[in-house]
Amino acid sequence: MVKSKRLYEQQRLPDKRGYFGKYGGQFVNEILMPVLIELDENFDRYYPTSEFQEEFHRLQRDYGGRPTPLYYAKNFSKSIGSKVYLKREDLLCGGSHKLNNALGQALLAKKMGKSRLITETSAGQHGFATAMAGRALGLEVEIFMGIKDIARQASNVKRMKLLGAKITPVKTGAGVLKDAVSDTLREWTSCSRTTHYLMGSTVGPHPFPKIVAAFQSVIGKELKNQILEKEGRLPDAIIACGSGGSNAIGAFSSFIDDNKVRLYFIEGGGGNLDADNSAAAFQLGKPGILHGALIQVLQDEYGQIKSSKTRAAGLNYPGRGPQICYLYDTGRMKVGYAFDEEVFEAVKVMCQTEGLIPALETAHAIAYMLNHKEEFYGDEVIVLNYSGRGDKDLEVITRRFYGD
Amino acid sequence: MVKSKRLYEQQRLPDKRGYFGKYGGQFVNEILMPVLIELDENFDRYYPTSEFQEEFHRLQRDYGGRPTPLYYAKNFSKSIGSKVYLKREDLLCGGSHKLNNALGQALLAKKMGKSRLITETSAGQHGFATAMAGRALGLEVEIFMGIKDIARQASNVKRMKLLGAKITPVKTGAGVLKDAVSDTLREWTSCSRTTHYLMGSTVGPHPFPKIVAAFQSVIGKELKNQILEKEGRLPDAIIACGSGGSNAIGAFSSFIDDNKVRLYFIEGGGGNLDADNSAAAFQLGKPGILHGALIQVLQDEYGQIKSSKTRAAGLNYPGRGPQICYLYDTGRMKVGYAFDEEVFEAVKVMCQTEGLIPALETAHAIAYMLNHKEEFYGDEVIVLNYSGRGDKDLEVITRRFYGD
Amino acid sequence: MEIKEKFRELSEEKEGAYMAHIYYGDPNEEFSLSQIEILVKHGADFIEFGIPFSDPTADGAIFQAACERALRNGITPPKCIQGIKKLRENLDIPIIVTTYYNIPYIAGVKAFLSEIKEAGAQGIIVPDVSLEEANPLLDAGREVGIHVIFQVTPLTTEDRLRRIAAAASGFLYVVNVEGVTGARETLADSTLKLVNRVRKHSDIPIMAGFGISKKEHAAAVVSAGADGVITGSALGEIYQKNLENPEETLPKIARFARQIKQGCIKGYIRRLNAQNISYEEV
């Protein structure tokens, strides 16, 4: 893993065309190009200003509850054999890291004079975060959601409705996230003058991966200060679950240049690694173009995109974001996966060691640690990015353990 | 309201016998007296030590997520007509202020060498907080819960079970909180050597009201610093919902001596103020002895305690804690109530102005503000203690608004 | 009959005392009255007359259910006091009222004690009044002439024991808490210890209660030095099995009372034996 430092210099990536190495880009219809260019310009214009930073910081702190703690999980550490810290994004308002990005983009949209936000959601976490951000900033919200996800994530649908967001069911395709993204892109082409598409992860055409990563980078910045304060040194490894990769990139952001900090990215293994039973795009996919970018994606021999499958709705997307792809390709980041059954066991372990019910997504990282203890040594300090709480998955989890 | 300052000097109350004015005391069976004395002594012994304070602080910060923000709710303020801040206890781990106290008592129990926690719960918030604290500190947990509350708070029951807490249904009486408290007291008499009764609010025999108030006082301490930083002055009023009063006392704690800060306490009005349809003990009750203390309590002409009624399980207790009673009696605190229907409307307003779904309990304070705007002036700064999030009430709320 | 007199009578007869505890009005007043009559006829020396309370935190499941039923069937404190009056028409032995503090508190402590005194009661047990909170009760009791009965437990500290013994009148109610005294220690051992501890401070009679449901328990506890025993939920358990026609259980209740009383007598004899005092087997 001897790579030159500059290779990973975050600030330099993506390039102007939105590329992280060979991944990324802007594979969209001409209709969207002016909007994306406008967005990129506005992001570059507003984001660095102290006015924006202050407003964003205030929202993150007072509305969102930042900084989130870095918790030394003593009891869980015992089951792993190294010192494990949890970066508590579950404590962010709404219960996951998603609000970091939603608040940032909603603020940007407001600065740009947009009056409406549209987005898609699978677990409902991002949709809920967008609904909150919309309300807090006085923007209308419409959310596209696959009909299957609407059924699976009933409680988050209720939450979003209560906040007055319009929920538009997506019946095309498999009725899951990938189809909802397509529909939201379509909707955007017809209303982009008034409407911002609040992309939920580090995916989609440039500049979305860049913008989302920027808004999520607060995780890593806090994490670095906190671990230095607690341990006086950098962690040996950071581990995060992900599909698009926003929580992982957020957590990794301040450490990408520090080659000694191992980075782990855990994707949804689903039932098993058979063709149609998984969401593990790094295991089963190959580079391809989906939703505006060149990424690692599940597809058949002709390039038709395949639906992913995992019990964790938030990981149920066939593609990995371009930056995550790049980190993997360059060897900077190790990837792993966890199967649904392992994930449920991991939920149990976290409940019983620390009294915390993790989101099924988050439990993928937990499961990986439990199943790969040999990769983490006794004197090591590991940070697990605890991306969300399991309230949204309560039904599924309890049905798994207690039946009914 | 010209009362001498000393009257409110927190530090001096309760007296050694556990009295706040005429309220409080230790009306318990002799079996419990040695345990209560032991508890009081141990609290006085451990709580002030820097070791305890540091451990408690670390738990509150890293596990609980303190400090919780003080959020200027600009949009909601518009519907009231004054500047309203929300003290965001909903962002505490578990979704309400309850964890402050649970972590504190669990830590104390551990110091005292107890290996097991018992408690009761109605909304499930306190039971969930106790289950978390127990897991974090390695103590067994058994929770007594009225059968009616078990049915009404199904999701919190699931959460507690997942954390490995034993749930014991209480079938006696009306199968609600009051009956669960009685059963927990009974259980405690037979196991107090190994077991701590983790009282969930500022109720029960001395020293519980004192201990719970101490552990919740962090709310007020933070609040004071935050409002001084944001406004450069104390608030004009603080408003909190409550039954036992722990979140209210926590929020009020740093302001009781400042007579200029108006304090509002809002109890559960229930369906209406008819005899058996409310939880408004200040409106419909009188002083009496329940669960170990002399308090304001709903009762009939002979002193039989009456069941309270409100849709907010966490306010569904017929008594007010002794300190709250005292604050009311001395005129330091104003009391109000909100009816169930007003509370649902308040939920809607908070959802649609700020994108936050409040707990039904918390929504009582919101409803009071909405229905008594004339009490809050345009240039005033009001702090609403936002005690919890509404996830636990999602079913009830959505059924109310959308049917089924 | 005064409490003291009753204990004197029993010690002359060389018998341990038997107090039977019921909650009045469960499932109805008529049954409670007949039950008490039977209990007295078959051996009870004292009646612990419970006035039902909505939240009897010091009672177990049986008596909780009893209180709930009685209240549901319309019992009130005034009706209970009427009940005591009715009993007094043909009953001479001491009646000890048991209730929770909110009942006398709401009625006015002194007024309440006057009323039960007038109705014919000799003492009162308020299980949720600790020594710390007992002054109003003690003052009124002295004024009105009602004994305030205190409870002590094996966990009660020496200092508290001293102070409780000093405040106590009538008798002391020893609560043998389950689980507190350790599994291997027998009922008799823990009673013996507690009796010895009390004796250092006072000569007041000691009645042992909680969990006594057999002749052998009574005998063991009395032989260990208690002046008598109290049975409570064991009685409730009998008639609760036939709440439709509770009268049908009266023969069983009679048998139960005879057994407990026999235990009290045997225990007394055994104690005397152990003390090498001559006695006549009854």
Next chain:
Amino acid sequence: MEIKEKFRELSEEKEGAYMAHIYYGDPNEEFSLSQIEILVKHGADFIEFGIPFSDPTADGAIFQAACERALRNGITPPKCIQGIKKLRENLDIPIIVTTYYNIPYIAGVKAFLSEIKEAGAQGIIVPDVSLEEANPLLDAGREVGIHVIFQVTPLTTEDRLRRIAAAASGFLYVVNVEGVTGARETLADSTLKLVNRVRKHSDIPIMAGFGISKKEHAAAVVSAGADGVITGSALGEIYQKNLENPEETLPKIARFARQIKQGCIKGYIRRLNAQNISYEEV
């Protein structure tokens, strides 16, 4: 027939061009082949031959459903290319392949363009390839001899328009985005504006698409300066109503094609009229 040749022929005939867009294989290959035959027979001058993609993000509900059905029924890119070959047996007009970029990307862009070229196609539209990402496609297109058709919209900036016009070959596809041009502006007005903007940079033919479903639309757009129109989902809408026997809808499809083509002709005449150029009514 080459694209340029077709436009020359049409301008000689004084007609606007009509391109009909279908997704091949929906609901099956046989129907697609008959449909194309009918379209050509009744007025289509170009065929936009869609190769179904799993995630056609630039298509509306009708064509999404079309892609889904076709894929479910087993269509693949190789089968589509076979389809083009079959069509070429009796078809001379230009065929423009439409598909999403992942299809040529996975096949290899140059290999894919060679194959469609070989099968008989003249151009390709890849709606999710922006000018920024078009180089591989442009390079391969030039090498293989396939026109890469670009889209422009009223929102496309002047600078982009210039660069797109420079890169474009075959024709430019004008997308009249709904909701973007403002409610009061008519289809003709916005087309006119865009045509005028394009003309500053290039003489390339302009085809207007999206939302054209009536003779009047076609006439308006062509009279405003477009060289032709494209219809897409309007066709799909017709046969989707009878998916069991889609052949039964062919007469309707024929009538639709005739209508659109008539619009193209009328529009052309109207434009010439407005320009005061003499013409003969057809």
